[in-house]
Amino acid sequence: MFDTEADYDIKKLEKRKSEIIKRSTGLDYSEFETDGIGFNYNKLMESTGYTFEDVINIQRENMIGNTPLTELKNLTEYARKFSEDGYGARILLKDEAANLSGSFKARRAAMSVHKAKELGYKGVIAATSGNYGAAVAAMAAKYGLECIIIQECFDSKGKAQPEITEKARACESYGAEVIQLSVGPELFYTFLHLLDVTKFFNASLYSPYGILGIETLGYEIAEETKSRYNKFPELVIATNAGGGNLTGTARGLQRAGAHNTSVYAASVNLRGLHMANDNHFNKKSFTTGHTGFGIPFAINPDRSDVPRSAARPLRYADKYYTVNQGSVFFITEALASLEGMERGPAGNTSLAVAFRMAQKMKRDEIIVVQETEYTGAGKHHNAQLAFAKENGIELKFGNPLEEEPGKNIIFPASGEDLLLKEIPLRHIQKTYLKRYMDKDLSLKDFIFLEQELRIDQDDIEQLLKEVRNERKKR
């Protein structure tokens, strides 16, 4: 079989999408649909066939989970230098780089690849430019399955993002085939086409398997904090892109009974850079954990590679903060030079947010930063900054909130100047609701939206009214 020339026709693939997804996930998503706009989220999450104990066992067998939760005493002390008396919460860090393949993504990959093996698939495919690829490839290696990873890697001039090049190397070291593409959302159709011709399993990041796998992370954080500090953490911060990290962690915290622990989303602010723009592709210093994924996936989780995403961050996030690129590099350097931990950088987005939040919280309170990731050639913060300079990005010191992504990177001149920007959840909820502004919503629809957005019907109606009024003004 020669897979040649014009590979596929988007329109034809679009028509066969649900058939391909059904065959490649082992899930019939139509079973979760209900009347109206919604679907049964709980039923989707219960469709995996795994108990929580199964998940723990599968992960343990594969060197996943039970990662160290370490108190960052020096970094906490550093934050306290800029805090008022009695303030400066303890910062704890879950060292997820200790997982097989070097990131928390192993927790997700373990469940997907285990399911693929159980169902008798010959191989797995994932569309990812990030750590998830390495995680799937490593698990496929353990289970003796073929693996194909599809990356968006090059701009049309053939220039690769060094971080993504490193991920390709990691995948290949685990025996995966890596297909690298130029910029564009048609990656999804290349993915569908390959699922179709290979008959491999769709190891989607957004399947219920992938989210269930992260619940152990939230659960471990709750249990370990409780046993060492005699209470659950006040706050857990998750770096947010596709929403799965936050969703799974929050569900795990709830499973452990940590109902009063707040969960904040953190993303690198890439305002002004268009994700499908070829010229913008190599102007960014973060390939994940940024607003370019975080916001669109919060507004519409179902834009993912399965019909209904199991990652639904608005159901769980209590607040959403953004931080600039320069501040994440700053905190990455602080983690290395004060704690002796060379990690990240993208995974340190939540650490940058924690550093600032700690200054506003009481000394006896606990913040948990719920992940780290391995670092290496290409993805190291020095590599990313050198690459930014090559691409004409100016590096300077000053007010991080004035950073213009794609033009400059602004480092805080002091730890005190590391500042955050909050995106009010109300803004995100409102944008989420835009697509329903001309729709007659039923009672059932409102109940679904209440669960999706965690606000009541009156609030939803108010937001819809605001959206309609704004349209009139335009």
Place this chain on the structure above:
Amino acid sequence: MTYPKGTYVKITKDILKPEHRLDALPEVTSSKPLTGWVKGKLLREADINDKAPIETITGRFVQGIITEIEPAYTHTFGAYVKELDIVRSTILVEMWGDKNVRHRG
């Protein structure tokens, strides 16, 4: 010069022509083809820039233009970044005090 069958190479091919791409893409993106790169072993002898079929590690057969023979990993930790040195000394001075810091910016 040609390389024998079985040589490890990287090939490229255009997967979608510009006119077959999705609507509503920025013009800089939609004006170019969607291009792919993949590595594998030559199924017949060929030279760089030739169009040739390969077998990938998962056993797929793909045809494309050879861009590299025995492709290498060349990504690095990057050139010296002076600004990062300043960041580091800022952190150390603020944390431990000026006198105790050996590496000053």
